Amino acid sequence: MRVSVIILVLFSFLSTSAQFARHFKNQTLRFDYFHSGNFEDEYIVQDEILKEGPWAGPRKNLIDPFDYGSYKLLVFDLRSDKLIYSRGYSSLFIEYQATEEAKTECGNFPESMLLPMPRRPVRLEIHSRGKDMVWNKTFETAIDPKKDDISGPAPSVYPVEVIHNGKNPRRMLDIVFLPEGYTAEEMDKFLADCHRYRDSLFATRPFEEYKDRINIRAVLALSEESGTDILGDSIWRNTLLNSSFYTFGSERYLTTADFKTVRNVAARAPYDQIVILVNHPKYGGGGIYNFYAITTVDDRNSGFVFTHEFGHSFAGLGDEYQGSGTASDDYYDITQEPWEPNITSLVDFDAKWKDMLPVGTPVPTPVSDEWQGKLGVFEGAGYMEKGLYRPYPDCSMNIIKFDNFCPVCQRAIRRMIGYFIEH
Numbered sequence: 001m002r003v004s005v006i007i008l009v010l011f012s013f014l015s016t017s018a019q020f021a022r023h024f025k026n027q028t029l030r031f032d033y034f035h036s037g038n039f040e041d042e043y044i045v046q047d048e049i050l051k052e053g054p055w056a057g058p059r060k061n062l063i064d065p066f067d068y069g070s071y072k073l074l075v076f077d078l079r080s081d082k083l084i085y086s087r088g089y090s091s092l093f094i095e096y097q098a099t100e101e102a103k104t105e106c107g108n109f110p111e112s113m114l115l116p117m118p119r120r121p122v123r124l125e126i127h128s129r130g131k132d133m134v135w136n137k138t139f140e141t142a143i144d145p146k147k148d149d150i151s152g153p154a155p156s157v158y159p160v161e162v163i164h165n166g167k168n169p170r171r172m173l174d175i176v177f178l179p180e181g182y183t184a185e186e187m188d189k190f191l192a193d194c195h196r197y198r199d200s201l202f203a204t205r206p207f208e209e210y211k212d213r214i215n216i217r218a219v220l221a222l223s224e225e226s227g228t229d230i231l232g233d234s235i236w237r238n239t240l241l242n243s244s245f246y247t248f249g250s251e252r253y254l255t256t257a258d259f260k261t262v263r264n265v266a267a268r269a270p271y272d273q274i275v276i277l278v279n280h281p282k283y284g285g286g287g288i289y290n291f292y293a294i295t296t297v298d299d300r301n302s303g304f305v306f307t308h309e310f311g312h313s314f315a316g317l318g319d320e321y322q323g324s325g326t327a328s329d330d331y332y333d334i335t336q337e338p339w340e341p342n343i344t345s346l347v348d349f350d351a352k353w354k355d356m357l358p359v360g361t362p363v364p365t366p367v368s369d370e371w372q373g374k375l376g377v378f379e380g381a382g383y384m385e386k387g388l389y390r391p392y393p394d395c396s397m398n399i400i401k402f403d404n405f406c407p408v409c410q411r412a413i414r415r416m417i418g419y420f421i422e423h
């Protein structure tokens, strides 16, 4: 029995690596493009194609099993037309489309996706999710890795420091911490902050269970000036990643639109997920699925903000709170099931946490003492008071409560860790 199990495990391992090796090399291809448009139209224009370091992403899960995000990258073998790689993601552009500005003007945002380096010519497609949640192809191009002009990685002078583990990236979830607004004199502070945020992550369930399966590295990149831009107070700082508060007019919303620089700085380390630590005491941050998480480091709740934003960027979790969190109050269409695993419009609750609900739980579940601390279906989530539901009264995706991801968010995080780690 045991021998057959070992043979089976060995066989599936061999077939996974063989599948990867048939189509890909152990190198990362970076596809940079511009995403522009307004509230109803979008355009994708190719920028650069770059070669980066060894492929740090999964090899067993070449086809994305989650279907999260507003966009997805699809890679087809050109000759056989077979889908050989896919990955969902979101970006600032989808949020821009919901702003007042996008009703009269056009925005233009650099975006970028990573894929393992194909051995043979491929067709690369980008699909966008329509308001009806149906995927539409918005871009396609052919890439011939032998003939096309693929530039080497941007030369980078930044050293990389291991914060946690530093094992072979191939079998691990690899997180890279990038510094924003740390001057040369503040690099020791950055390293101390990295260790503090490592501790915050591993003090949070379920991440603490996977301590041995997560690498954290830091790129020691300097900014000319300390801090970040605060647009509402007319404060401007010359910083490496060009971050700012007041994104889309929201005071606490800290982001950077300069994703190309983010990728260039991150490229020094093998990574699956980017976390930007901003050297500032103001409360705030941001997290976009499979794009990046960003947080300040010196507010008393910064450790919580980091885990909350990482919930968005890593596991695709939605905000479970009501009220205005974004530039638009009708960010979600409640006649459709949202893609985030921890909120539901009940249009397709079977696809969410229905299987986890204890027998006899009323749907929707009343917000009363009886249901405090219990899993249910509570009305109010995704910035809306009506029509969207959350799984828990007080999850970390709802209120400022450290180490309090609800069972549904924890399951989504575990599944995402499982996507990255390999045995």
Ligand SMILES: [Zn+2]
Residues within 6 Å of the ligand: 320, 342, 391, 392, 395, 396, 397, 405, 406, 407, 408, 409, 410
């Ligand atoms: Zn939750």
